[in-house]
Every structure is written in C-alpha cells, then in structure tokens.
Amino acid sequence: MRAVDLIERKRDGHELTTEEIHFFVEGYAEDHIPDYQAAAWAMAILLRGMTVRETIDLTMAMVASGETLSLRRLGPVVVDKHSTGGVGDKTTLIVGPLVAEAGLPVAKMSGRGLGYSGGTLDKLEAIPGFRVDLSPQAFFDTVSQHGLAVVSQTADLAPADGKFYALRDVTGTVPSLPLIASSIMSKKIAGGADAIVLDVKVGRGAFMETVPEARELAQRMIDIGHGVERRVTAVLANMNQPLGLAIGNSLEVIEAIETLRGTGPRDLREHCLALAVEMLLLGQKASTPEEAYEQLDEILETGRALDRFRRWVAAQGGDPDIVDDVTRLPEAPVQHTVAAPRSGHIARLDARMCGLTAVTLGAGRETKNASIDPGVGLVLHAKVGDHVREGDPLLTIHARNQQEAQAAARRLLEAYAWSETAVQPEPPVYEILREDA
Amino acid sequence: MRAVDLIERKRDGHELTTEEIHFFVEGYAEDHIPDYQAAAWAMAILLRGMTVRETIDLTMAMVASGETLSLRRLGPVVVDKHSTGGVGDKTTLIVGPLVAEAGLPVAKMSGRGLGYSGGTLDKLEAIPGFRVDLSPQAFFDTVSQHGLAVVSQTADLAPADGKFYALRDVTGTVPSLPLIASSIMSKKIAGGADAIVLDVKVGRGAFMETVPEARELAQRMIDIGHGVERRVTAVLANMNQPLGLAIGNSLEVIEAIETLRGTGPRDLREHCLALAVEMLLLGQKASTPEEAYEQLDEILETGRALDRFRRWVAAQGGDPDIVDDVTRLPEAPVQHTVAAPRSGHIARLDARMCGLTAVTLGAGRETKNASIDPGVGLVLHAKVGDHVREGDPLLTIHARNQQEAQAAARRLLEAYAWSETAVQPEPPVYEILREDA
Numbered sequence: 061m062r063a064v065d066l067i068e069r070k071r072d073g074h075e076l077t078t079e080e081i082h083f084f085v086e087g088y089a090e091d092h093i094p095d096y097q098a099a100a101w102a103m104a105i106l107l108r109g110m111t112v113r114e115t116i117d118l119t120m121a122m123v124a125s126g127e128t129l130s131l132r133r134l135g136p137v138v139v140d141k142h143s144t145g146g147v148g149d150k151t152t153l154i155v156g157p158l159v160a161e162a163g164l165p166v167a168k169m170s171g172r173g174l175g176y177s178g179g180t181l182d183k184l185e186a187i188p189g190f191r192v193d194l195s196p197q198a199f200f201d202t203v204s205q206h207g208l209a210v211v212s213q214t215a216d217l218a219p220a221d222g223k224f225y226a227l228r229d230v231t232g233t234v235p236s237l238p239l240i241a242s243s244i245m246s247k248k249i250a251g252g253a254d255a256i257v258l259d260v261k262v263g264r265g266a267f268m269e270t271v272p273e274a275r276e277l278a279q280r281m282i283d284i285g286h287g288v289e290r291r292v293t294a295v296l297a298n299m300n301q302p303l304g305l306a307i308g309n310s311l312e313v314i315e316a317i318e319t320l321r322g323t324g325p326r327d328l329r330e331h332c333l334a335l336a337v338e339m340l341l342l343g344q345k346a347s348t349p350e351e352a353y354e355q356l357d358e359i360l361e362t363g364r365a366l367d368r369f370r371r372w373v374a375a376q377g378g379d380p381d382i383v384d385d386v387t388r389l390p391e392a393p394v395q396h397t398v399a400a401p402r403s404g405h406i407a408r409l410d411a412r413m414c415g416l417t418a419v420t421l422g423a424g425r426e427t428k429n430a431s432i433d434p435g436v437g438l439v440l441h442a443k444v445g446d447h448v449r450e451g452d453p454l455l456t457i458h459a460r461n462q463q464e465a466q467a468a469a470r471r472l473l474e475a476y477a478w479s480e481t482a483v484q485p486e487p488p489v490y491e492i493l494r495e496d497a
Numbered sequence: 498m499r500a501v502d503l504i505e506r507k508r509d510g511h512e513l514t515t516e517e518i519h520f521f522v523e524g525y526a527e528d529h530i531p532d533y534q535a536a537a538w539a540m541a542i543l544l545r546g547m548t549v550r551e552t553i554d555l556t557m558a559m560v561a562s563g564e565t566l567s568l569r570r571l572g573p574v575v576v577d578k579h580s581t582g583g584v585g586d587k588t589t590l591i592v593g594p595l596v597a598e599a600g601l602p603v604a605k606m607s608g609r610g611l612g613y614s615g616g617t618l619d620k621l622e623a624i625p626g627f628r629v630d631l632s633p634q635a636f637f638d639t640v641s642q643h644g645l646a647v648v649s650q651t652a653d654l655a656p657a658d659g660k661f662y663a664l665r666d667v668t669g670t671v672p673s674l675p676l677i678a679s680s681i682m683s684k685k686i687a688g689g690a691d692a693i694v695l696d697v698k699v700g701r702g703a704f705m706e707t708v709p710e711a712r713e714l715a716q717r718m719i720d721i722g723h724g725v726e727r728r729v730t731a732v733l734a735n736m737n738q739p740l741g742l743a744i745g746n747s748l749e750v751i752e753a754i755e756t757l758r759g760t761g762p763r764d765l766r767e768h769c770l771a772l773a774v775e776m777l778l779l780g781q782k783a784s785t786p787e788e789a790y791e792q793l794d795e796i797l798e799t800g801r802a803l804d805r806f807r808r809w810v811a812a813q814g815g816d817p818d819i820v821d822d823v824t825r826l827p828e829a830p831v832q833h834t835v836a837a838p839r840s841g842h843i844a845r846l847d848a849r850m851c852g853l854t855a856v857t858l859g860a861g862r863e864t865k866n867a868s869i870d871p872g873v874g875l876v877l878h879a880k881v882g883d884h885v886r887e888g889d890p891l892l893t894i895h896a897r898n899q900q901e902a903q904a905a906a907r908r909l910l911e912a913y914a915w916s917e918t919a920v921q922p923e924p925p926v927y928e929i930l931r932e933d934a
Binding site: 064065067068071094095096097098099100102103104106107108227230231232233 | 501504505508531532533534535536537539540541543544545664667668669670
C-alpha cells in the first residue's frame with residue numbers, strides 16, 4: 061500500500077477501506093507518511109467528503125494511535141460533554157458542578173482558546189492557584205472524591221489527531237465535516253467516554269453559521285457514536301450573539317458563580333440546564349427530560365451546585381474564597397462603560413465581533429503560544445430583544461488602559477444592529493438531536 | 498499575504514490574483530512556503546481548477562523563478578516542439594534533422610523516460626559517445642553550426658516547476674489540466690521558445706486517454722501562449738497503439754534512421770511530417786501546409802535529413818557510423834520472435850501494455866534513479882488493421898535472457914485484440930489546433 065495511491069483514490073471520489081484509512085493514519089502518526097502527503101489527503105477529503113463508514117474508521121484510527129483512558133471504575137456510564145466553541149461560553153464551569161451534584165461523575169479534558177473563541181482552561185486558570193495539569197492518577201482521584209475534575213488534554217490521547225489538526229490549521233483543511241467530526245469524537249472516545257453530549261454552537265460566533273450545517277455535523281457525530289457503541293446527543297445552540305453577558309476569563313468565572321447562585325443571565329442558565337438534562341438522561345440518572353430538569357433546578361435553587369463548585373475549585377488547588385469575594389480574581393485596571401448611541405431595540409449583536417474585540421483586549425490569543433490577560437474583557441448590559449434608551453449603559457469594557465478601551469468601544473458599537481420595532485430574540489437552544497434509542 | 502489564505506481561497510473556488518499566484522510560487526521556490534502548504538494548494542487547484550488567466554500567471558511565475566535562455570541570435574523565430582510522452586515515440590530524432598535541414602534551427606531540451614513512456618535523452622544515449630550534458634555555450638554553438646542540438650533540461654530554468662512537479666508526483670496532484678499546461682509551457686518559455694508545436698498524445702499509451710481531454714489540454718496551452726505572445730499549435734496524435742514498430746532505446750534509434758532513410762513505418766513518417774509541417778509554418782519557412790510538406794518530403798527523399806542526422810550525432814560526440822552500421826548500437830543477447838497465436842485482423846494493440854512490458858525488459862525505469870538497458874525492447878511486425886495468419890511472426894522481443902523474453906511474450910499476447918473481419922486503423926493524427934492567426 062502506498063500513501064500516494066490512497067490520496068489519488070480519495071481525490072477521484074472513491075471510498076477508502078478500513079485498512080487503507082488505518083494505514084494512512086498510522087503511517088502519519090509514526091512519521092512514515094510526510095506532512096505534504098497528509099496535507100494533500102486532507103484537502104482531497106475536504107473537497108470529496110467521506111462516508112459515515114470512512115469517518116468512523118478515521119475516528120477509530122485516531123483513537124488507536126495512542127492511549128485510551130479507562131474510567132469504568134467511576135460509574136456504570138461515563139458521560140462527557142463537548143462544546144464546539146463560541147463566545148462567552150462558560151458552560152463547563154456551570155454544568156460540571158451541576159451534574160456532579162446530581163450523581164454523575166465528570167472527568168473532563170478541555171482545551172484552550174484560539175481566535176475569537178474562548179477556552180475552558182483559560183477561564184479556570186483565572187482562578188488563583190487553579191491547576192489543570194493533574195497527573196492521570198490525581199485526575200482520577202479528584203473525580204472519585206469530588207465527582208468532578210477538568211484537566212488539560214494530554215498528548216498521549218489520539219496523538220494522530222493532534223498532529224493532523226496542527227497540519228490542517230496551516231493548510232486550509234479545517235472546515236471539513238468528516239475531519240471535524242472524527243477529530244472531536246476521537247478525543248472523546250480516547251478520553252474514556254461511553255456517552256457524549258455535544259454542544260454544537262450555531263451562528264456568527266461559531267464555526268457552523270447555519271442550523272442545517274450544524275445539524276449535519278451533529279448527525280455525523282451521532283452516526284460515529286452509533287457505529288462504535290457510544291450514545292451521542294447533540295444540542296444545537298444559538299451563538300449569533302454571545303452566550304450570557306460576560307466575555308473574558310475572570311469575568312466569565314464571575315458569571316458562572318452568579319449562575320450557580322441563581323442570579324446569572326437567563327439564556328446561559330437555560331443553555332446549561334439543557335446540556336445537563338441530556339447528560340443525566342445518557343447517564344441514566346433520570347428517565348425523562350422533565351424529571352432531569354426538576355432535579356437540576358432544585359440543585360441550583362438550594363445552592364448545592366455552588367457548594368460543589370467551591371469544593372471542586374479547592375480540590376484542583378484554586379482559591380475557593382473567590383465564590384464569596386470575586387475581587388480575589390484578577391481585575392483589569394480600566395473599566396469603561398459605553399453608553400447606547402441611540403434608543404431602540406437591539407436587533408443583532410455580532411458574537412464574532414465581540415469575541416475578536418475581547419482577543420484584542422488581551423482575553424484570548426491570536427496565535428497558539430500567545431499569553432492572555434485574565435482580567436480583561438467585556439460585560440454586556442443588554443442583548444438582542446432588549447430595548448435601551450440613548451445614553452443608557454450598553455456594555456462595560458475591562459481593559460489594560462484607556463486607549464485600548466476606547467478602541468474596543470468604537471469597534472463594538474459596530475457589532476450592534478438596531479430596530480425601531482420590537483424584536484423577538486432567538487431561543488438559546490434551537491433543537492436537540494438524540495440517537496434513536 | 499499568507500499562504501494559508503491563498504489555499505483557502507482556491508479551496509473555496511475563488512480566482513486568485515496575479516499577485517497572489519506570484520507570491521505563492523516565489524515563496525515555494527524560495528522555501529518560505531513549505532511542501533505541505535504547496536501540496537494542499539495543488540490538490541485544491543486540481544479539484545477546483547484555474548481560469549486561463551490564472552494558468553497564464555502560474556506559467557509566468559514558474560518562468561520568473563529562474564533563468565531564461567535567449568536564443569534570439571539563432572533566427573527571427575525560435576520554434577520548439579514538445580511531446581507529451583508515449584510509447585515508441587522517437588519523433589525528435591526524426592523531426593529535429595528534418596526541420597533543421599529546412600532551415601529552422603532546433604535548440605531542444607528534453608527529458609528522460611519514466612513509467613511506460615520513453616524519453617528522448619535515453620534514446621540518444623543509446624548511441625555510443627553521444628553527450629546530452631552540453632554547457633549552455635556548447636549547446637548554443639552546436640545549434641549555430643549544425644542547426645540542431647538536444648540536451649538535458651537544466652535545473653536553472655523554471656526551478657519552481659521542477660520542485661513543484663516532484664511534489665505533485667508524490668501527492669496525487671499530477672493530473673490537473675492547469676498544472677500540466679503551466680508546467681509544460683513554463684519550461685518551453687524559459688527555454689527561449691517564441692513558438693511551440695505541441696505533440697499531444699491521445700489514447701491508451703498516453704496521459705490523455707480521449708480526444709476531448711487532449712483537446713482541452715491543448716487549448717489551454719494555446720491560450721497560455723496567446724496570453725504571452727507565443728504562437729502555439731497542437732497536434733493531437735494517436736497513442737492507442739505504439740508509434741512505429743520499435744520500442745526500446747537502440748531499437749528506436751534504428752527505426753529513426755530507417756525513417757530518415759525513407760524505409761521506416763508509414764504511421765511514424767506521417768506523424769513526424771505533421772509535426773515538422775507545423776514547425777515550418779510557425780517558423781515562417783513555409784506559407785501553407787502543402788508547401789511545407791513538399792519541402793520536407795523532398796528533404797527526406799534526397800537523404801538530406803539523414804545526412805543532417807549523421808552530422809548532428811557527430812557534433813554531440815556520438816558515433817556517426819551507426820547510421821550505416823546499426824550493429825554498432827547496443828544489442829540485447831536474446832532475440833525471441835513470437836508467432837501469431839491465431840489468424841485474424843489485429844483490432845487493438847494496447848500501447849500502455851507494450852510500454853510497461855518494455856520497462857520490465859529493462860528499456861525504461863519504474864523509479865527516477867533506476868538504470869536502463871539500451872539494447873532491450875521489442876519490434877512489432879504487424880499493427881492494428883493488419884491481417885496475420887496463425888504462426889506468422891507477430892513481434893520480436895529483445896531481452897537480456899530467455900526467461901525475461903518468455904515472460905514478456907506471455908504478457909504481450911494479452912495486449913492484442915483480434916477481429917474476424919477487416920479493421921480500419923485510426924489515423925496517426927486526429928486533429929491539428931492552430932491559434933487563430
């Protein structure tokens with residue numbers, strides 16, 4: 061078997077066999093197949109597509125390239141969650157303690173932010189002392205004792221995926237449905253998940269800009285799961301405007317605490333509850349969505365989720381007192397409130413522009429090794445559908461200096477579209493796709 | 498400008514600007530853009546195509562990556578010929594002396610054979626003493642004095658093309674119309690040609706298997722020429738069966754001599770005359786095809802072409818006495834004549850199978866650095882349309898040993914298809930495409 065023949069077969073639109081896909085992925089992982097052949101193969105896959113069967117094989121070939129975690133001792137069904145990335149997405153900080161308190165262990169590996177989209181690890185590291193680089197044993201022990209741990213992805217799981225993703229990033233081969241689906245699923249499967257809730261963001265601040273595209277990606281991942289006996293549920297969630305009101309690492313930790321306390325923004329709460337409901341259903345902690353919702357609602361209302369968050373933060377070395385005193389979190393020196401330039405209903409609020417502006421303030425990174433500033437970001441005071449009057453506070457920018465704050469303010473005003481008449485905001489969740497049981 | 502953005506633009510089907518194409522080719526030639534990005538770009542071009550304008554820009558960017566030869570002192574119009582490769586193609590050995598004798602200087606760079614298709618340099622090197630590695634000055638002087646020289650391509654001309662072609666060879670990105678067209682044209686333009694006759698082979702023993710495909714490639718090259726003020730004529734020629742009767746390096750030199758003497762096979766003679774006619778027209782040595790044909794026919798009949806061949810061989814260090822004593826050429830130790838297995842009309846004779854069998858006999862190379870045996874090959878005694886009787890000599894195999902001869906014989910019998918009824922052979926030339934003058 062030769063790599064060039066497999067490139068040609070895919071180029072000409074043929075379906076590759078299981079053996080061929082394993083040959084290519086293994087050869088690439090072991091450096092027998094060079095980057096340039098993998099790049100040509102990736103472009104051929106992007107433009108020609110892959111069948112469900114091929115995508116399953118690609119996923120499992122990625123899994124086979126490294127170690128796999130076994131989390132069987134944590135419980136009968138290990139449920140994981142994956143969010144496809146967005147702006148203001150602090151769901152793991154809320155959903156984690158919530159479902160852990162409902163009795164479902166959460167052993168989660170997360171990533172860092174890149175481009176306009178934030179990363180869970182960066183948010184957690186805004187908490188003084190919080191450590192994300194636990195050893196496998198410490199990771200496992202933390203979940204066993206506290207029901208919850210979130211750590212950085214290790215290079216030992218699906219290493220072929222890590223190598224291939226880095227190549228795709230510089231060869232224009234990221235936006236391919238089978239490549240995205242197999243990349244996400246391989247990491248989750250190698251991480252030991254039996255069941256997975258996918259939080260697929262849709263809209264201007266997400267990779268998938270339309271519901272049909274997102275549905276297609278979600279369905280492909282459900283199909284992969286079906287092929288390898290992992291149950292998968294996908295929640296298609298609105299990312300046209302930012303999720304919640306806060307964007308920026310410290311600011312999002314604060315908003316997560318508020319949400320766990322019951323005082324957070326409604327869209328964020330509903331989004332997190334929708335994900336948590338699906339996790340409980342897959343984890344067999346509830347038999348109907350209604351039952352799961354009631355259980356989770358009570359956990360929030362009684363403050364048990366917030367207590368769990370506090371214990372979790374402490375378990376990973378973080379300062380638990382941030383929960384009662386958020387000034388212990390890093391703060392930006394400048395806080396600049398922007399007034400509404402006109403009266404009207406907010407018709408649109410471009411999530412991507414918000415995310416990109418947060419990056420320029422220092423909240424995210426444009427290149428992989430850039431450092432970030434945990435204190436900076438922005439807090440919205442109104443969202444789509446809200447009516448504001450000229451001069452009302454529209455948002456507050458947290459910046460390193462006045463100049464950056466002013467520049468961000470000018471840029472952010474461009475992110476709004478206004479309407480004279482009332483605007484009905486879109487729901488936080490568009491639809492939920494469950495595998496036919 | 499970033500390479501990844503240009504990959505993405507082409508991936509998404511957009512037309513690249515002149516500046517973008519030059520940026521990419523120059524960056525690749527100078528090692529600023531890595532192989533893996535060039536491979537992804539090539540695959541995107543293969544699957545998305547390029548406009549004529551983009552193909553012209555790609556051609557001239559390749560030309561700009563290295564030196565260009567100036568042959569202006571050789572005459573008012575420098576005409577070159579390019580054959581797209583085939584089986585039994587010894588046209589340069591015949592057309593060269595023919596048009597040189599008609600007063601048109603031939604300063605030609607050629608390549609070596611790869612796969613089933615032979616190379617002019619390998620054939621010339623079958624002549625004892627013949628040197629193809631002349632210095633630029635010696636090359637120029639030989640053409641000045643003898644009207645004709647054929648040398649190996651230098652790495653200084655269109656080096657980006659050489660680098661890119663080697664990459665395409667291992668990344669499944671060879672069969673792309675704009676990439677093939679720009680590769681051929683860049684080398685010819687860098688080599689100093691004002692006008693080019695393209696000998697585009699069509700059929701089982703050629704890269705282009707159908708006339709419409711070949712016409713499309715030819716038209717693209719004519720369009721490139723038109724865009725950069727080079728006149729281009731394309732001859733679409735039959736390569737379903739081998740050209741002439743001989744395949745193999747010494748054997749093809751012998752057949753070229755026979756053809757120059759007037760005793761060669763008719764299809765080869767007609768093919769060579771068609772090419773030579775077009776060269777004279779572009780070189781303004783004749784004003785009509787009929788006038789050119791008459792002139793060339795006389796040059797052949799009077800033996801002047803053969804004399805020119807003899808002087809040319811001597812000028813490049815070869816033994817001119819091979820013309821009168823072909824036994825001075827390398828000979829294979831075993832000559833094995835294969836009898837016709839049945840009576841009938843030959844309906845098909847697969848050129849590719851003949852070429853591949855010649856390679857296994859040692860006449861060609863399967864990988865770039867393999868060595869070849871000049872003496873081996875095969876000589877057909879009948880071609881498509883001929884009637885043979887069972888037991889008649891069908892072909893003679895020239896091999897290194899009996900075992901290889903037997904194996905080749907078994908394989909070659911598979912290359913024939915037979916008919917009970919008479920078969921009309923296809924013409925050697927399908928059609929001629931001239932730029933509208």
